[in-house]
Amino acid sequence: MAEALIRVEGLYKVFGKDPASVMPLVREGRSKDDILAETGHTVGLKNINLKIGKGEIYVIMGLSGSGKSTLIRHFNRLIDPTEGRILIEGVDVMKLSPKELIAFRRYKMSMVFQRFGLMPHRTVLENVGYGLAIQGSDRNSRNDKAKHWLEAVGLAGYGEQYPSQLSGGQQQRVGLARALCTNAEILLMDEAFSALDPLIRSEMQDQLLELQQKLHKTIIFITHDLDEALRLGDRIAILKDGALVQEGAPVDILLHPADDYVAAFVRDVNRARALTVETVMTPAACCINSDSVRDALATLESAGRDYGFYVTQAGYQGTLSRRRLESASGEHIDSQLLEAVSPVSPDALIETVIPDTLETPGPLPVVDKDGQLQGELSRANLVEVLGGGSDRNAA
Amino acid sequence: MADASWLREFPEMDRMDLLEIRKTLDTAYREFSRSYGDAIESFFDPLLDFLIWFEQLLINSPWWAVILVVTALVYSATRSWKLSAGVVISFLLIGYFGMWEDTMSTLSIITVCTLMSIVLGIPIGILMARSDRVQTVVTPVLDIMQTMPAFVYLIPVVMLLGIGKIPGLIAVVIYAIPPVIRLTNLGIRLVDPEVMEAATAYGASPMQRLFGVQLPLAMPTIMAGINQTIMMALAMVVIASMIGVKGLGQPVLKSITNQYFTLGLFNGLAIVALAIIFDRVSQAYARRTQRHMKGGRNG
């Protein structure tokens, strides 16, 4: 993980008249329902600890009411914690004076909202430039930047419209452009795509990933949808009743759910669509580095394999099989000896390589865009991942 | 006397005591008005000057100039030829039937009362919206202002300031101001919390939130309040004329005492015409300026 940009330490949030009085109960580990019934206070967050690295997309996931919105609103202090610390670049945001807090919100973070949160009385262009207007930048430079970002999200020419004249997807693009326009380093997105149709939603996800490749923001993305989390997240944190139940890379969550709550989330996920080759491939078991047929056969023999990958300094060259090598006429490996196996990319979704994997007798080579062999993908790998992997999945 | 007479008759307070209370309060208030009346009156002097100046301006300007200016204002506010033509016709009829001067007086006092109500009412509404405590204090006061018969609060006003324009203006404002206050409060409280959150999240200061988001978004509701305020001010015209406010109310009052049916009817109709003009114009203006704010396709 990159250096931690955001750290949350021992964060508690209790909603109600006298939160402090309820804290002992919360610390005792009493359940949210109990505490609500007994004291009328709602436990929003319970002992949250997390670190978010610079430049990563950090997804916070959980069912409705699990505290996701509460948590994300602590980062820019739309909500104040009952207890705990939030450090951003080492600065404790609780210690900011009102003035510093305003400056912090203006320059450090921007936010995208579930129902867009656009200002209906301002044009699209004015909405995009809102953050800059608040900062006090002059109209011309503001409009120039706003136009630029409007274009970047594919809405060039819509500047003079009002939000109510746009479709939901377009409105959220405006929301995104507004967030990017201040050039803040941290982007908070609270269920930003949840209100959109599935098709538009997946377009927006693509767009976000595309922009992120160029911009390298630190994005905290909230969703209740695991597919979305897996697609976007570099890391995923799962909340349940205000507590963090699991945190890790998408594959970890998918393959090793920490408890039944997470397992229930994971159960319905189409893993073939969620996982990339890279996450399930194994190191190549048998690499042949010499161009002599005899050496190649010896390597296969010692590895106990029927197939091997022929790799030279220049990278992956092809796949060799014991059968062909044994019947080879020449001493040296040439292109005629290579099997007709097409390599797969580490970034490919498993879904797209299933046919090849099934048709090929041996493992598929995983080769990156520089032509280097990264590993291999075998049928056994696929069966393990798609066919269960965790026993909870069988349920 | 140790019987159960209190069961049959209400155990009233002793007459003498009641008299004493009344006397004390009346004396106290009279004392107050004697010692501070002049000071309070001179406090309102600038307002009185403005009121007189405005009334004279309307009355002394040539009738066609007034119609021209009013129509131009109406058109620029509503962009509607129909409404503008309606205004011209109404004013011509009013003038033709000999009610021009009274109408100008009424127009001036209504305008000033409305401005006063807005200037005082919107800030109070804003304070109410910001604090639940202010709201719980102000709401019952507004209820009293709206339900207390106007004649009752005319008494102290007249005792304090005598008969004339300023007491009339105060009475009208007391009667007419509650809608602006209530609807400013309501409008601000109804602003979409997510939009407010967005403003805060982007670092808007409280003032930037108020003027950049809350007031503009509350404007349709506030305009509805202003509209009601104007209507209520017009309704007070007749009562205000009892304490010396010139205008269409005085002929109506005269008609009641002398049973001049037609005179009353004409002046009444002139008030109605003003009411309709104010109402349509303020509504058309609100619609025109806020047409983008409604009908969002999502949320």
Ligand SMILES: Nc1ncnc2c1ncn2[C@@H]1O[C@H](COP(=O)(O)OP(=O)(O)O)[C@@H](O)[C@H]1O
């Ligand atoms: N302002 C509030 N007052 C009282 N309870 C609240 C408030 N905001 C959120 N909650 C409660 O905190 C819990 C978490 O809410 P939220 O963070 O909105 O969940 P999510 O975004 O995951 O759906 C819920 O039980 C909710 O009822």
Ligand SMILES: [Mg+2]
């Ligand atoms: Mg939420």
